[in-house]
Amino acid sequence: xxKVRVHNFAISLDGFGTGAGxxxxxxxxxxxxxxxxxMFATRFWxxxxxxxxxxxxxxxxxxxxxxxxxxxxxxxAGKFGPPGWQDDPGYRGWWGPNPPFHTPTFVLTxxxxxxxxxxxxxxxxxxxxxPAEALATAREAAGGQDVRLGGGPSVIRDFLAEGLVDHxxxxxxxxxxxxxxxxxxxxESLEDTYDIEAVSTPSGVTHLTxxxxxx
Amino acid sequence: xxKVRVHNFAISLDGFGTGAGxxxxxxxxxxxxxxxxxMFATRFWxxxxxxxxxxxxxxxxxxxxxxxxxxxxxxxAGKFGPPGWQDDPGYRGWWGPNPPFHTPTFVLTxxxxxxxxxxxxxxxxxxxxxPAEALATAREAAGGQDVRLGGGPSVIRDFLAEGLVDHxxxxxxxxxxxxxxxxxxxxESLEDTYDIEAVSTPSGVTHLTxxxxxx
Numbered sequence: 385x386x387k388v389r390v391h392n393f394a395i396s397l398d399g400f401g402t403g404a405g406x407x408x409x410x411x412x413x414x415x416x417x418x419x420x421x422x423m424f425a426t427r428f429w430x431x432x433x434x435x436x437x438x439x440x441x442x443x444x445x446x447x448x449x450x451x452x453x454x455x456x457x458x459x460x461a462g463k464f465g466p467p468g469w470q471d472d473p474g475y476r477g478w479w480g481p482n483p484p485f486h487t488p489t490f491v492l493t494x495x496x497x498x499x500x501x502x503x504x505x506x507x508x509x510x511x512x513x514x515p516a517e518a519l520a521t522a523r524e525a526a527g528g529q530d531v532r533l534g535g536g537p538s539v540i541r542d543f544l545a546e547g548l549v550d551h552x553x554x555x556x557x558x559x560x561x562x563x564x565x566x567x568x569x570x571x572e573s574l575e576d577t578y579d580i581e582a583v584s585t586p587s588g589v590t591h592l593t594x595x596x597x598x599x
Numbered sequence: 600x601x602k603v604r605v606h607n608f609a610i611s612l613d614g615f616g617t618g619a620g621x622x623x624x625x626x627x628x629x630x631x632x633x634x635x636x637x638m639f640a641t642r643f644w645x646x647x648x649x650x651x652x653x654x655x656x657x658x659x660x661x662x663x664x665x666x667x668x669x670x671x672x673x674x675x676a677g678k679f680g681p682p683g684w685q686d687d688p689g690y691r692g693w694w695g696p697n698p699p700f701h702t703p704t705f706v707l708t709x710x711x712x713x714x715x716x717x718x719x720x721x722x723x724x725x726x727x728x729x730p731a732e733a734l735a736t737a738r739e740a741a742g743g744q745d746v747r748l749g750g751g752p753s754v755i756r757d758f759l760a761e762g763l764v765d766h767x768x769x770x771x772x773x774x775x776x777x778x779x780x781x782x783x784x785x786x787e788s789l790e791d792t793y794d795i796e797a798v799s800t801p802s803g804v805t806h807l808t809x810x811x812x813x814x
Contacts, residue, residue, distance in 0.1 A: 568614075590805050
């Protein structure tokens, strides 16, 4: 069966995956871009954005696993747009005309709307569904490939709590945000379900990988 | 001036330095010994306990910095004994007759009592004092050597919030406790004050070191 994978999900040392105060010009709230500077410095990012350049070390190796083998993504409403985007019927997401997903992408929202086809293979579909229902739909759309769970933190937490995640890559960035949305709440004993590896890299981040023990 | 140092302070991935339900037979509550297994496996621990054996790698190197150069320790009431120890006038702490501190050791409590002299150089003094006041007292007792801040999490947090910590060594253990006392609450932007290094080791833990930028 196809896998459910989380990639490049960044958190602060105190566990926040999003800062406080998410807004149109601040997708990660007061965290700004600080959770992702490690990724902007990789060759993966240079190639994806056309900017070229970037390092080829461990941070790149982890980051580059984002795309291969993925046939669909599931994301929370907060990854599609800022609070209140549901009130704008013409809103097309804060990812620009050619979003970096390139597959069917399922946005979880209690106020679904018709699908939006973007450039580059991304089509946004809107679902009001439980994690298991959303996964069944995304898996169907993925045509045998894996499903990427894109975040944010509360969506990943919900899927973890239901045991639906197979591989998870979390990147711990050495900053303390103090406020925002925490990834780890309510996940006591997650280590019983996952083999966990940690590796720190010269950029200062620590990559944490979780592999479901049933695999 | 002598430094204030934190050593071997272990937390879970979700940031808890103590589990829930601290009790006479459970100094770390439901965490049990899981936060410290990495340390029990080091030569440092083998030598300290007389059990001998243990690894000599990075975990040992970090752990062994606990003793040298320290002239006094400050600890919270919860590191001296379980909740309610203040009600027992004969209580001598849960560290046995020869506690592993070997210096004057200052226990912060709102109900101070006369000092207790133990074997091996540890004398417990009891202080009802602010962090800065306690530090002045401990520094005096340390005779020019450094002061170790022994925890628990809320004591370390209080000293960090007042900018009193020079070096801090935190060990992140790959378990999720879900409940207990968190280290990181209310410490937004700690990275502005400290240079932070992370290094993961083969045992699976990640050592985080904080060096005050004013040093």
